[in-house]
Amino acid sequence: MRILDNVISDRGSKYAVSGGPCASEEEAKAFIKALCRKKKFARATHNTWALLSGDAPLKNDDGEAGAGMVILRMLEREGLRDHIIVVTRWFGGKHLGGDRFRHVQEAVRIYLSDLRAN
Template sequence: MDRLGVVLTDRGSRYAVTGARVASRAEVDAVLAELKTDRAYAKATHNTWAAMLPAGGLKADDGESGAGMVILRMMEREGLKDHVIIVTRWYGGKKLGGDRFRRVQDAVRAYLGHLSGNTG
């Protein structure tokens, strides 16, 4: 599991991104469970995620409506397979409106950039 930690903030909300190689829904659930053993992640407002598995794409918004689809579409465009990406948000007290999707995209881009830097 690659946990990049907090990669950006916007109006008090903090965003972190985590990812891992997975091949099944059970492995996705195991990664989520492992992430939530960290109390900060367990108490986060949202742990939105998407996964590209051999059987197809899965997503969960965890209360951040539409965010799972944003992650899934980015993974599809990137051609990233057998992977889960989790974007964690700690709500900062101010609604971000449509900017929340841009922050999710920014977090996913940070993870994809991290992956491309680890080609070895």
């Protein structure tokens, strides 16, 4: 499990991005469960994720409507299969409007760049 913490901060909201090998919905649920064993991630407002698996594309917005689709589209463009990406947000008290989608995209870009570099 690769975790990049505090990658974006805006108006009090903080973002992290994490991911790892994952091939099914069951594995995705296990990944989220393992991530949330870390108290910080369990207390997050949203743990949004997506996965391109052999079965079908999977996503979960976790209350951040539309964010899972943003991650899924980026996975498709990258051609990254059987790898889950989770964007975590801790709400800072001010609504971000459309900026939240820009932040999700940027968090995924940061993760993909780190993945390529290592």
